[in-house]
Amino acid sequence: MKIGLLCAMKSEFDQLTPYLHITGQTDIARTTVLEGDIDGMAVAIAATGICKVNAAITAQMLIDRFGVTHILMVGVAGGMDPRLGVHALAFSERLAQHDVNPLWLRHRPMPENGYFPGDPWMLAVCKKLNDAGKFLYPAFFGTMVSGEQFIADEGRQEIIDAWHPLCVDMESAAAAQACLANDIPFLAIRAVSDTAETGAAGFDENEVSAADAAASAAAAVLKAMAAENGKG
Secondary structure, three states: EEEEEEEEEEEHHHHHHHHHHEEEEEEEEEEEEEEEEEEOOOEEEEEEOOOHHHHHHHHHHHHHHHOOOEEEEEEEEEEEEOOOOOOOEEEEEEEOOOOOEEEHHHOOOOOOOEEEEOOOHHHHHHHHHOOOOOOOEEEEEEEEEEEEOOOOOHHHHHHHHHHHOOOEEEHHHHHHHHHHOOOOEEEEEEEEEEEEOOOHHHHHHHHHHHHHHHHHHHHHHHHHHHHHHHHH
């Protein structure tokens, strides 16, 4: 087992890498990929850059060039469900692209009802940790959506009415689509940086602290995955 870790931004990347034992670096396709391990489980981590195309490119690269067997995307997101305050954690049971008609995706694996799946095993690990009180912030499991714009006020209600998501970002569903095309299990872990109440200013204020919240949760998940994999 080898876990591919994706982060969109350097702030997210910088919060996650201290949890890992890094043993090598490869610069490829204008992206730095670090390889190493966490509790003996092999990992490869890269910052994709913002937006869906970058996320999909980097996911495919980790699959093709670095042999990852699972992909975990970690970072911040805008809260859409009012239950999620700043720093709340969202785990992707399913993902969708809110700015793409699912029928346009029919020439690749067709997502069921327009949704890409979160991996059941990784979700089960996350739920066990949550039940045991291992996360620092409240955790929610449900739908995530991605699109090529920052959602403040314009378009917010339309997305909520159509998808009822926990949160919105600009990468996760595209990485999930790349994983589905390759039969690679995928999960996204996002921490809320901004909400309807904070507006865009919330992102500027909470970017690093939310990235730290997501990284802490992901580190706990990776360690639990390593432990479960070792039992097998």
